[in-house]
Amino acid sequence: MAVLYHTLIMAGIYIILTTSLNLVAGYTGLFSFCHGAFYAIGAYAGALLTLKLGFPFWAEVLGAAFIAGIGGLAIGCPTLRVRGGYLALATYGFAVIIFTVLNNWESVTRGPLGIRNIPHVKLFGMTFNSLWSFTLLVAFFVFITIFCLRRLVGSSFGKVLLAIREDETAALAIGKDIARFKVASFSIGAFFAGIAGTLYAHYVRFIDPTAFVAQESFLVYSMVILGGRGSMLGSVLAALLLVVLPEALRFLGLPSFCAVQLRQMIYGALIVLIVIYRPQGIMGKVQRF
Amino acid sequence: MNRSFRWSGNFSGWRDVFLQILINSIIAGSVYSLLAFGFTLIFGILSFFNLSHGIAFTVAAYISYVIRIKLHLALPVSIALSILFTPVAMLGVYGVAYSPLRKRRAPSWVFVVASLGVATFMEALITFIFGSDLVSLRTGETRPGYLIGSAVITEVQLWTIGVSIFVMVLLSILMKETKVGKAMRGVANDGEMSGIVGINIEKICLFTFGLGAALTAIAGNLVSLEQDLFPTMGQAALLKAIVAASIGVGGSIPGALFGGFLLGVVENFGIWHINASWKDGIALALLILFILFRPKFFGGETER
Numbered sequence: 001m002a003v004l005y006h007t008l009i010m011a012g013i014y015i016i017l018t019t020s021l022n023l024v025a026g027y028t029g030l031f032s033f034c035h036g037a038f039y040a041i042g043a044y045a046g047a048l049l050t051l052k053l054g055f056p057f058w059a060e061v062l063g064a065a066f067i068a069g070i071g072g073l074a075i076g077c078p079t080l081r082v083r084g085g086y087l088a089l090a091t092y093g094f095a096v097i098i099f100t101v102l103n104n105w106e107s108v109t110r111g112p113l114g115i116r117n118i119p120h121v122k123l124f125g126m127t128f129n130s131l132w133s134f135t136l137l138v139a140f141f142v143f144i145t146i147f148c149l150r151r152l153v154g155s156s157f158g159k160v161l162l163a164i165r166e167d168e169t170a171a172l173a174i175g176k177d178i179a180r181f182k183v184a185s186f187s188i189g190a191f192f193a194g195i196a197g198t199l200y201a202h203y204v205r206f207i208d209p210t211a212f213v214a215q216e217s218f219l220v221y222s223m224v225i226l227g228g229r230g231s232m233l234g235s236v237l238a239a240l241l242l243v244v245l246p247e248a249l250r251f252l253g254l255p256s257f258c259a260v261q262l263r264q265m266i267y268g269a270l271i272v273l274i275v276i277y278r279p280q281g282i283m284g285k286v287q288r289f
Numbered sequence: 290m291n292r293s294f295r296w297s298g299n300f301s302g303w304r305d306v307f308l309q310i311l312i313n314s315i316i317a318g319s320v321y322s323l324l325a326f327g328f329t330l331i332f333g334i335l336s337f338f339n340l341s342h343g344i345a346f347t348v349a350a351y352i353s354y355v356i357r358i359k360l361h362l363a364l365p366v367s368i369a370l371s372i373l374f375t376p377v378a379m380l381g382v383y384g385v386a387y388s389p390l391r392k393r394r395a396p397s398w399v400f401v402v403a404s405l406g407v408a409t410f411m412e413a414l415i416t417f418i419f420g421s422d423l424v425s426l427r428t429g430e431t432r433p434g435y436l437i438g439s440a441v442i443t444e445v446q447l448w449t450i451g452v453s454i455f456v457m458v459l460l461s462i463l464m465k466e467t468k469v470g471k472a473m474r475g476v477a478n479d480g481e482m483s484g485i486v487g488i489n490i491e492k493i494c495l496f497t498f499g500l501g502a503a504l505t506a507i508a509g510n511l512v513s514l515e516q517d518l519f520p521t522m523g524q525a526a527l528l529k530a531i532v533a534a535s536i537g538v539g540g541s542i543p544g545a546l547f548g549g550f551l552l553g554v555v556e557n558f559g560i561w562h563i564n565a566s567w568k569d570g571i572a573l574a575l576l577i578l579f580i581l582f583r584p585k586f587f588g589g590e591t592e593r
Binding site: 031081082086089090093096097100103104218221222225257261262264265267271276 | 338340385386389390395398399401402403405406407408409410411412413414416417420421528531535564566567569570573574576577580
C-alpha cells in the first residue's frame with residue numbers, strides 16, 4: 001500500500017509540474033529547460049519560510065509559489081528576446097545557476113547538506129502525517145492546478161498563447177504584446193511549479209540540491225512532449241506513465257541500479273520514437289509539423 | 290573539464306598565481322575551442338542545436354578505455370581507433386534518430402527534443418554497461434610537470450595545446466581550400482541554393498556530423514588522459530561547447546577559438562577568489578550576459 005501511495009503522491013507532483021510546463025512549452029511553444037529550477041525554488045522557499053519564519057502552511061504555499069513566479073519573471077524578461085535553441089540554452093543555464101547557488105550558498109541553503117526536519121503539513125488543526133492524508137492533499141492541489149490552467153487556456157489569454165506558438169508575426173500584427181504574454185505564461189508556469197516544490201519538500205521532509213538537477217527539467221519537458229503539446233489530459237497521462245513506469249520496473253525484480261538505467265533508456269527511446277512516429281504526442285491534436 | 294586550480298603553497302606572489310591561472314586558461318581554452326567548433330559546424334550546416342553533442346565526448350573516452358585498459362593496446366592505437374569509431378557510432382545514431390526527421394523536414398525544435406532523447410538514452414546505456422563509478426585511462430605513474438617560472442604544466446597539457454592548434458590549422462585548410470570544405474560553407478550559407486548548383490546536401494550533412502563527432506572525440510581523448518571517466522562527463526563538455534560556440538561568432542574557426550579561450554579565461558580567473566564549485570555558474574552567467582547584450586546575434590531580432 002505504501003508503494004501505491006508513494007507512486008500516487010509523486011505522480012500528483014509531476015502532474016502539477018507537467019501541466020504547468022505545458023502552458024509554457026505546449027501552449028506558448030517556448031523551450032523551457034528550467035522548470036526543475038522553479039520546482040527547486042518552490043521547495044527551498046517553502047522549507048525556509050516554514051522553518052525560519054514559521055509561516056502557516058497556506059501562507060507558505062502561496063509565498064513559495066510567488067517566489068518561484070518571480071523567478072519566472074526574472075528569467076523570462078531577459079531571455080524571451082531569444083528563440084529556439086538559444087532559449088533552450090538560456091533556460092538550461094538558469095537551471096544550472098540555480099543548482100550552483102543552492103549548492104554553494106551555505107548560510108541559507110546549507111549547501112550539499114540539504115535542509116532537514118521539514119515539519120508535517122498542518123492545516124485547519126489537522127496534521128497530514130500519514131501517507132493517505134498527504135495523497136489527498138496532493139490530489140487537492142492537482143485539481144486546483146488543472147482547474148486554473150484549464151480556465152486559463154480556455155480564456156482569450158490562452159488563445160493568444162496558441163496564436164504566438166502558431167505564428168508569432170501574425171499575433172504581433174493583430175496588436176498583441178507578445179513579450180508580455182510570453183513572460184506571463186512563464187511566471188504562471190513557475191508559480192505552479194513552486195507549489196509542486198513545496199509539496200515535495202513536505203512529503204520527503206529533507207531536501208538537498210541533488211533532487212533538483214537539470215535532468216529534472218528535461219524529464220518534465222519530455223513528459224510534455226510525450227503527452228502532446230497543448231493537451232492537459234496528455235500531460236496528465238504522460239506524467240502518470242513516466243512515474244508509474246519505474247515503479248513497475250521495480251516489480252520485475254531487477255536490481256535497483258539496472259532498473260534506474262533501464263528507466264532512463266526507456267525515457268530516451270520513448271522521446272525519440274515519439275518525435276519520429278507520433279510527433280503530436282499521446283493526446284496532441286496539432287498536426288502541423 | 291574541471292582543471293581547477295589548486296593552491297599548493299609554493300607560490301611567492303600573485304604574479305605566479307596569475308601565470309598558473311593563465312596556463313590553465315589556455316589549456317581549458319584549447320579543449321573548449323575544439324568542442325565549440327564541432328558544435329557550431331553542426332549548428333551552422335544542419336541547423337541542428339545538438340544536445341547529444343556531449344555524448345560523442347563520452348563515447349570517445351569509453352572507447353579509448355576499452356581498447357587501452359581492457360584490450361591492452363598501446364595508447365596511440367587506442368586514441369586513433371577512438372577517433373575513428375566515435376564518428377561511426379554517432380553516424381549510426383544519426384541514421385536511426387535524426388535521418389527520419391530530416392526526411393520529414395521537421396522543424397528545428399523537434400531535433401532539439403530528439404537529441405535530448407538520444408543523450409538520455411546513450412548516457413543510461415553507457416552507465417548500464419560500465420557502471421557509474423569513475424574509471425581511469427592512466428596507467429603507471431604520473432610524471433612531474435615542467436616548470437615555467439613557478440607555474441607547472443604537464444606533458445599531457447602541452448600535447449593538448451599542440452594538438453588543438455594542429456587540428457585548428459588542418460580545419461582551416463579543409464574549410465578554405467578543399468572542395469568538401471567549400472561545399473560545407475555553401476550549405477551553411479544557403480542550403481537551397483547549394484542544392485541547385487549540384488551539391489549533395491545529405492552527403493555534406495553526414496560528413497559534417499561525422500567531422501563534428503571526430504573533433505569532439507579528439508577533445509574527449511585529450512581530457513581523459515588527465516581526468517577520470519564517468520558516464521555523465523559529456524554533459525559538462527556539451528555545456529562548454531554551447532557556451533563557447535555561442536560567445537564566438539557561429540560557424541567560423543576564429544569564432545570558436547575566441548569563444549573557447551574567452552570561456553577558459555573567465556572560468557579560471559573567476560575562481561581565483563571564489564570556490565571552484567561556482568565554475569559552471571560562471572560559465573552560464575557569461576552566456577546569459579552575452580545573450581542579454583547581443584540579442585541580435587542569438588536570433589533575437591532576426592529569424593534564424
